[in-house]
Amino acid sequence: MQAQTVYGALHGFQTFSQLCQFNFKSKVIEVNMAPWTIIDQPRFSYRGLLIDTSRHYLPLPVIKNVIDSMTYAKLNVLHWHIVDTQSFPLEIPSYPKLWDGAYSTSERYTAADAAEIVSYAQKRGINVLAEIDVPGHALSWGVGYPSLWPSKDCQQPLDVSNEFTFKVIDGILSDFSKIFEFKFVHLGGDEVNTSCWTTTPRISRWLKKKGMNESQAYEYFVLRAQDIALSHGYEIVNWEETFVNFGKKLNPKTIVHNWLAVGLTQQVVASGLRCIVSNQEKWYLDHLDTTWEEFYLNEPLRNITNLNQQKLVIGGEVCMWGETIDASDIEQTIWPRAAAAAERLWTPYDKLAKNPRQVTGRLAHFRCLLNQRGVAAAPLAGFGRSSPRGPGSCYVQ
Amino acid sequence: MQAQTVYGALHGFQTFSQLCQFNFKSKVIEVNMAPWTIIDQPRFSYRGLLIDTSRHYLPLPVIKNVIDSMTYAKLNVLHWHIVDTQSFPLEIPSYPKLWDGAYSTSERYTAADAAEIVSYAQKRGINVLAEIDVPGHALSWGVGYPSLWPSKDCQQPLDVSNEFTFKVIDGILSDFSKIFEFKFVHLGGDEVNTSCWTTTPRISRWLKKKGMNESQAYEYFVLRAQDIALSHGYEIVNWEETFVNFGKKLNPKTIVHNWLAVGLTQQVVASGLRCIVSNQEKWYLDHLDTTWEEFYLNEPLRNITNLNQQKLVIGGEVCMWGETIDASDIEQTIWPRAAAAAERLWTPYDKLAKNPRQVTGRLAHFRCLLNQRGVAAAPLAGFGRSSPRGPGSCYVQ
Incomplete structure (x- = not known):
């Protein structure tokens, strides 16, 4: 095997292992139809899976199992949506009260735990994209530091008028830079409802003094958070609302993370920014009605014909909110649904199946392979409505 | 604790264990609001869960885990839909080729395995209701004995014209009677499409000779299978189509298993037969869109006011096809959805919540208890649309 990087070699071995099959009759491992000559490379460099440890805590071994399973499908970015409104499970040494916002002391990650995850993932060819989702999804920050809230009765977004807010962001990103070595950090920026800013007298006075309306304040917040991230050596990922609201002012190093509008990717790359595709109707795993066929057919480059613009779509991500x-x-x-998306992100466009029925057999085989490797992947018919595979057996393929 | 049977005592201990809670702060197990005096008994004697090992094989340890989990919710009948069209995984000593219809030799239960399941369940207060679903859901029988098929090209229902068919049923039920000690056996009888009987010349001739049309042949088949079961000491459960098609001719010991028509229970008990309720819109667990609230609200005695008729509804069953x-x-x-049904089957009618919102807290608590006991119960919001519980923690209730 020849590969340019150790990760290329790792992917090569994954492919090789998938060509091997245990013959239940002869009790021998066989390589199907050998010899093989395979020249292979990924279509997209960013092939992500989001996990969310704020809405429900995930124990460390569970995260490691997810990482293991990602390698089998050649996914290479674990987007860790660590904190959100509901809980703040991560230790931040610079601001040690932040994880007071965890559900309980049993549901927290130390900084060392996070470093362990990063190291575990890195050994398997997976980068960890850490996220803090500011200013809108950060209520739990105020459990330890209530001055981050506009007021006790109006607890988000984070107080834009308070210098302490940006000090805390700086502290978090400073701590992140020692743990999360991936070149990107995710700063969120979605679903910001600014009403607590206008209804809190202190903040409303500050807005007037600065001559800003609330959307200008939202922009000010996001851009200032970007500057802090840049100062710690990160490039930035932001959810698409930031692009929609003040696209041209985003730092050119910004990657826009599409999740709402299907056609947005075109606009992002036309503006010269990079894009990650996660449109919710197709690639949100918490949408249980979305079939694996829909996951498979979601094409990140749809309607993008300009080659330079195509290159700005660095990849896609399935989201397990x-x-x-x-x-x-x-x-x-x-x-198995993430595997359907993983094939689209890896395989050259002209080799992708036009009709997902052509994929059914190998996807069913792959989910059995996951089972054999200890991953509790569900049958193909498990979610959604149109999945053609019903009854069956992993011993009869 | 006082109980009339060892199973009553077991249920009492289950209740007691649910009153105990681990205090994560003091690290001590506490009994909430003790002392308690509890006088309790089940509302329905039949509280079932169906599993289906024909569409996908379930390894023995998985079945045992399901049995363990049933005891926590005081379910007391494991309805084992062992064989169907897709596969015949059980060894039948009298007809040793029947399990040639298994998916593979790795996906089979020996007769000793089945006895082990029965014994394992019995120790936990759970009866095992074995099912053969004749004549309509039995294609896999013919893999080992092709003469059970009308023809090679038309493989079900079982050949009604062939005495061998009834010999095989007799052999199976004879073997069953040595393993499955529950007083009931399930003979299926649903979804019978008789077209292979009329299109197969041999059978069509036989029908003419006997002076039967195909629906009379269906009736003949079901009643003859009932007689065989009775001869082995069983009372019979049959799916509702048998009642709809020839209700009055069913053996009086028949229990009609409702799965289609919501109002059917009333007709069954008005006719003097017993009934088990599993209507598919409410109590089919493979319907992922059905919410736990719908499971909770499904009342087996809806519109049945006559007390003697109420007694004929012996209980209900949730079905994991x-x-x-x-x-x-x-x-x-x-x-957790089966637990919502289990509460309805256990609790006196006047103690049941009118609004499922009153149940949310204790059901969320119960699903956490299942997690603590090693059962991978999903969050309440996992399936269906209206579940109010989203983010959360088992450590903060």
Whole structure:
């Protein structure tokens, strides 16, 4: 095997292992139709899976199992949506009260735990994209530091008028830079409802003094958070609302993370920014009605014909939001559907199946392979409505 | 504790264990608001869960885990839909080629395995209701004995014209009677499409000779199978189509298993037969869109006011059909929704919540208890649309 990087070699071995099959009759491992000559490379450099440890805590071994399973499908970015409104499970040494916002002391990650995850992932060819989702999804920050809230009765977004807010962001990103070595950090920026800013007298006075309306304040917040991230050596990922609201002012190093509008990718790359595709109707794993066929057919470059613009779509990401799942069912909800998206992100466009029926057999085989490797991937018919595979057996393919 | 049977005592201990809670602060197990005086008994004597090992094989340890989990919710009948069209995984000593219809030799239960399941269940207060679903859901029988098929090209229902068919049923039920000690056996009888009988010349001639049309032949088949079961000491459960088609001719010991028509229970008990309720819109666990609230609100005695008729509804059963699930996700799909039905089957009518919102807290608590006991029950928001519980923690209730 020849590969330019150790990760290329790792992917090569994954492919090789998938060509091997245990023959239950002869009790021998066979390589199907050998010899093979395979020249292979990924279509997209960013092939992500989001996990969310704020809505439900995920124990360390569960995260490691998810990482293991990602390698089998050649996914290479674990987007860790660590904190959100509901809980703040991560230790931040610079601001040690932040994880007072965890659900409980049993549901927290030390900084050392996070470093362990990063190292575990890195050994498997996976980068960890850490996220803090500011200013809108950060209520839990105020449990330890209530001055981050506009007021006790109006607890988000983070107080834009308070210098302490940006000090805390700086402290978090400073601590992140010692743990999360991936070149990108995710700063969120979605779903910001600024009404607490206008209704809190202190903040409203500050806005007037600065001559800003609330959307200008939102922009000010996001851009200032970007500057802090840049100062710690990161490039930035932001959810698409930031692009929609003040696209041209985003730092050129910004990657826009598409999740709402299907056509947005075109606008992002036309503006010269990079894009990650996660449109919710197709690649949100918590949407249990979305079939694996829909996951498979979601084309990140749809309607983008300009080659330079195509290159700005660095990849895509399936999102396992945590509202409806936890350690009990995360594997079954991610797999096998994430594998359908993973094939689209890896395989050259002209080799992709036009009709997902052509994929059914190998996807069913792959989910059995996951089962054999200890991943509790569900049958293909498990979610959604149109899945053609019903009854069956992993011993009869 | 006082109880009339060892199973009553077992249920009492289950209740006691649910009153105990581990205090994460003091690290001590506490009994909430003790002392307690509890006088309790089940509302319905039959509180079932169906599993289906024909559409996907379930390894023995998985079945045992399901049995363990049933005891926590005081369910007391494991309805084992062992064989169906897709596979015949059980060894039948009298007809040793029948399990040639298994998916593979790795996906079979010996007769000793089945006895082990029965014994394991019995120690936990659970009866095992074995099912053969004749004549309509039995294609896999013909893999080992092709003469059971009308023809090679038309493989079900079982050949009504062939005495061998009834010999095989007799052999199976004879073997069953040595293993499955529950007083009931399930003979299926649903979804019978008789077209292979009329299009196969041999059978068509036989029908003419006997002066039967195909619906009379269906009736003949079901009643003859009932007689065989009775001869082995069983009372019979049959799916509702048998009642709809020839209700008055069913043996009086028949229990009609409702799965289709919501109002059917009333007709069954008005006719003097007993009934088990499993209507598919409310109590089919493979319907992933059905919320736990719908499971909770499904009242077996709806519109039945006559007390003697009420007594004929011996209980209900939630059904975990196997088309869409297997060992990878069966626990997560059964729980927590089965627990909502279990409360309705156990609790006196006047103590049941009118609004499921009153149940949310204790059901969330119960699903956490299942997690603590090693059952991978999913969060309440996991399936269906209206579940109010989203993000959360088992450590903060």
